[in-house]
Amino acid sequence: MKSIMTTLSIMGMAALSGDLAAQNKLTLSGFVKEKNSQETLPGAIVTVKGSETFVNTNEYGFYSLSLPPGNYELQVYFPGYINDKTFSLNLKADQKLDFSIAPQNTLEEVLVTGQSGNVESIRMGSHQLGIEQIKNTPALLGEKDVFKVIKLLPGVQKGQEGSSGFNVRGGGTDQNLIILDDAVVYNASHLFGFFSVFNGDALKGVELIKGGYPAKYGERLSSVLNITMKEGDKQHVKGEYGIGLLSSRATLEGPIIKNKASFLISGRRTYADIIAQPFLRNKNQGATGYYFYDLNAKVNYQIDDNNSLYLSGYFGRDKFYTNESYGGSKSKMNFSWGNATGTLRWNRVISPKLFANLTINYSNFNMSVYLKEKYSSTETYIMEYLSSIDDIGAKYDLSYYHSAKHTIKTGYKLTRHVFKPSVMTTLENKTKQVNSATNYISWENNVYIDDEWKINNKLAANIGLRGSSFTSGKNTYFNLEPRSSVRYLLQGNTSVKASYTIMNQYMHLISSTGINLPTDLWVPATARVAPQRAQQYSLGLFHDLKVHDQALNISLEGYYKDMKNIITYKEGASFMNIEDPTNNSTVKTFEDNVTSGIGKSYGAELMIQKQKGKFTGWLSYTLSWTKFKFEEINNGAWFYPRYDRRHDLNLVGFYEISKGIRLNALFTFATGNPVALPRHEARVLGSIPTNGNLSNGSEYILNLYSNKNDYRTEAYHRMDIGIQFMKQKKKGTRTWEISFYNIYNRQNPFFYAIEQADFSTDKNLYKYTIFPFIPSITYSFKFS
Amino acid sequence: MPIQSYLSKLTLALLCIFTISSCRKEVHNIPLAKTDDIAIMQGFLNPDADTVTISLSVASGISKNKKEISIDALKNAQITIESNGIVKSLRFLSETPTMVIFFLPRTEMPVQQGKTYTVRAKNGDHFSLEATTTVPESPADFTFTADGPYSSSQNNAFYKIKTTIVDFKGQNNFYRTSILASSDPNYDPYSRYFTTDEKDQLAKITLTMQLDEETYRAGGNTIAVSHISESYYRFFKSVQTLEDTGGNPFAEPTALYTNVSGGIGVLGAMTVSYKDL
Known part of the structure; x- marks a missing residue:
C-alpha cells in the first residue's frame, strides 16, 4: 500500500509541476498518415529539429506536442518510410497539423538520413517491424510470416523447429498477448503450428514489447505482440494478389466515400488439398485432406475531424478431414480449429490535448473433432469434441497530452471469458451422453494510469500502475502491477534505460506437446490453480552510431525475470485425460492433471540495426538462461524448458541490387534445445493374469527416461536466401520472388527416437529432420 | 466405445504428418553419460496362486560402451523370498529371449494375507536387487x-457388466477389476487399476x-476384483502412461514406478475375490 501511495504522490507532483510549465505553451496536434492511402501510422516519431523535443504517435496515429510560440522545423520518422522531409511551421496559436509521409518506394533508391528514436524513447525491450521488412524476409515455401520474423529479434527464442510459436525472455507461448486490432488471438497458428494466421497483405504494423511494459499493457507475463490491420486506402482502389506453392492470397482496398470512409478485404487459402484430391480420392475408400484459410476485413468512417469509427474482423480456420467407406460402413472425421475476432472502435479527439478511444471486441478460438461412423441403417456412432475460449469485452482509453513534460494515459478494460476446456458428446444408437466437463465463466477487470514524464533534457520516466481483478466462480483475485521505466541521455547519441515491471496472467495454456498444436487447452485461474505472476528487471544501453553516411542503431539490454504459478501437465497427463461420458470413474477437471511451479530467466540481448540505405538489416544476439521447477516433475529439481537456448544469433540483410532487384538473406544460429531422451529400453510384463502368474504375462517394450530435458540437441542453424524481381507494369507492380530455405541443407533436429537399426536387431538413436533445402517461387502483383 | 482411442489416433495422425515429411538419420557419438544395463525384477504375490513367480529382465542402456547384463546372467541369478525369518530359494521355470521366470510352489512357502515378504535377486557383480511388499488383508x-445384449459399433453385441465395490474413503485401498473368460483364462478384455482415494471417488464404486x-x-465366466498393494497399482499406472505416450516424441517423459x-x-x-458371472 505504501508503494502505491508513493507512486500516486510522484504522479501528482509530476502533474503539478507540468501545470506550471505548460502555461505559456501552445498545442500542436494531429495525425501522422501515409501520403497516398491516408492510413494513420501508430508509433511514428514527431521531432522538433535542433531540440530534444519529440513525441510518439499513439496506437491510432495521433500526436500532441506542447511548444512555445515560434518557428519550428519538424521531422517525422517511421520505419520503412521516407524520413528526410522537413516540415516548417510558424506556431502562433493551438494548431492541428496532419503529417503525410510516403513509404520507401522499392523501385527507387532511398537516402540515408534521420534518427530512429532508439536513444530518445523511454521505452525499452520493444521492437517495431514494418510490414515491408516482414514481406522481404525470405520464408519457408514463400509464405511470409510475422512470427518467423519475430523469432529473428533478440530475446525471442526459437522453440521447436518449424513451429510458429515463440518464446520471449524465457516465457511460455501462452505468455504472449497477441492482439489484432485490440482483439486477442488465442491460437495464432495454421498447419499444426508451421505458419502464423496473419496475412501480411492486410497488416499495417507489428510491435513486440518484451519488457518495460507501459501500464496500458498487461494480461500476459512475457510479451505483447500488437498487430494492427490496414484501414484501407481512402483515395484509390488498389489491390494485391499473390500465388505461392502453398497458398494464394488476394487483397482489395479503397474508398467508400473519398477521404471519409474506406474498406479493406483480404483472403488467403491453401490449395494442397485441391491439387492432391485426384491422387487421394478413391471411390471406394473416400478422401483425406487438409486446408486452411483466413479472411481479414475492415471498414472505417471518419465522421468529422475529431471522430472516426472502425470495424474490423478476422476469421480463419484449419480443417483436416477424412471420409471413408468400406463394405456397408461409412466413416467421417473432421478435425478443425480456428479464430474469429471482431473489433468496433471509436476514436475521438476530445481536445488537442485529449484523445479517447472506445473499443468493443470479441475473440473466439475453438478446436473441434467430429466423428461419425455408420455401420448400418440403424447403427451409428457420433462423437463430438469441443474445446473453446470466448471473450467479449470493452475498453476505454484516454491519452492526455498535458504538457511538454507529461503525457498521462489511463483506461479501463472489462472482459468476460468463457472457457470450455473439453466438452464431449457421444450419440450411440440414439443414446446421447455428454461429459460433465466444467465450463468456466470469468470476468477480468483492468484499470491503469501512467505518466510519461520528461523530467529534464536528460532524464525521462514512464511511471504507472495497473490494477486487475479476475473472478472465476466464487473465487476472485486482485493484483496491483507497478510499472516504471527510466531513460537518461548521455553524451553522443547514447542513453541508458532501466525498467521494472510486475505482470499477472489469469489464464494458462496447457500443452501436451510443446509444439503449439491446436489440442493445447486454454484454462482460467481457479481456486485451485493460481494466476501466473512475473516480475522483470531490465537495464539497457542505447546508441545511434553514424559512420560516414551510414547510421547504425545499437542496443544492449540485460534482464532478469522470475515467474511463479506457471503450470504444466503432470507426468504422463495429456489432453486425452478428459472426461469420458461413458465412464463415470474418470471424472476429472483440468486441475487434476496439472501441477504448478516457478521459473526464472535472465540474459543479455544485443541488437545492431541498419535501417536506411541500399543495404539494410540487423544483427541480433541473445545470451540467456531459463529454468523451471515443479514439485511433481523431475523429482522437484530445476530443469531447462525445451525452448531454453544459450546462444541465439540472427543476421538479416536486404540489399537493393538495382531499382527492380532486391536480394534478401538471413542466417540464424542457436544452441541446441534441451530435450528428454530415452536412456534405456526396458522389457517388462505390462499385462499379467489376475492370479499373478508371470509365466502367462505379456511383455511390453518401454523407453525409460532419466532426468527431464537433460540432453541438449545439436546446434540449430540455417541460411535462407531470396531474390525479388520487381517491375513496374502498366497497371501496377509485378514481383517474382525466388527463395531458398535452408540453402546449405542443414539437417536440424526436429525430434529424436530410439529405433531398430536397418538390417539389424541393434537399437540406435535417430534424429528426424523435417525441413531440408526447399526452393520456392511466388508471384505477386500490386495494382492501383 | 473407446473414445480415447480416437483421440489417440488423432494425435498419431498429426505425428504421422511430421514423420512422413521428415528424414531419419542415425546419431553417432551421442554425448551422453554412460548408460549401463539395469536389471528389472517383477513379482505379484497372491495367496490363492499355486506358485510364487518372479521375472527378471533388462532395461538396456542406449550407450554402446556400457556394462551389459546378458540373459545368462539373469538365468544364473540366485533368487530368494523371505518372510518372518524363513528364507526359500526360487527355481528356474522358463525363459524367453529377453526374460527369465523363476518359481516357488505354494507348498514350500504359502503366501498369506497381511504378511510381509522380501524378494532378493543376485548375480555377483552383475546385479543385486531387493524389494518388499505386504499382502492386502481383506478381499x-x-x-x-449383467445387462444386455447391446449393439456395438463393430457389429458385435455385448453385455454390460456393472460391478459395485464397497469401500471406505480414506483407507487408501487400490483395486483391479477383470473378467476371466471360460474359453481362455488369460482373456482379459477389461482390466482397470484404480484407487478409491482418487478425487470424487465415492465409497461405493460402480464400474461398467x-x-x-x-x-x-458361453457361460463359465468369472468376475475378479483384486485388492492390490499400492506398489502394484503405481507400477501399472506408470506402465500404462508410458504405453500411452510411447511413440510420441513430444510427450512429457514419465518415470516408471519402482x-x-x-x-x-x-x-x-x-x-x-471371484464371482461367477
Missing part, C-alpha cells in the same frame, strides 16, 4: 449385475465393463 467386497455376447453366452532397490521393477501383492 474386496463387491456385487454385480463390456463383455462380448458370444463369450457371455520399489526395487539396486534396479527397477516392482514387488506387489493382491488378494482376489
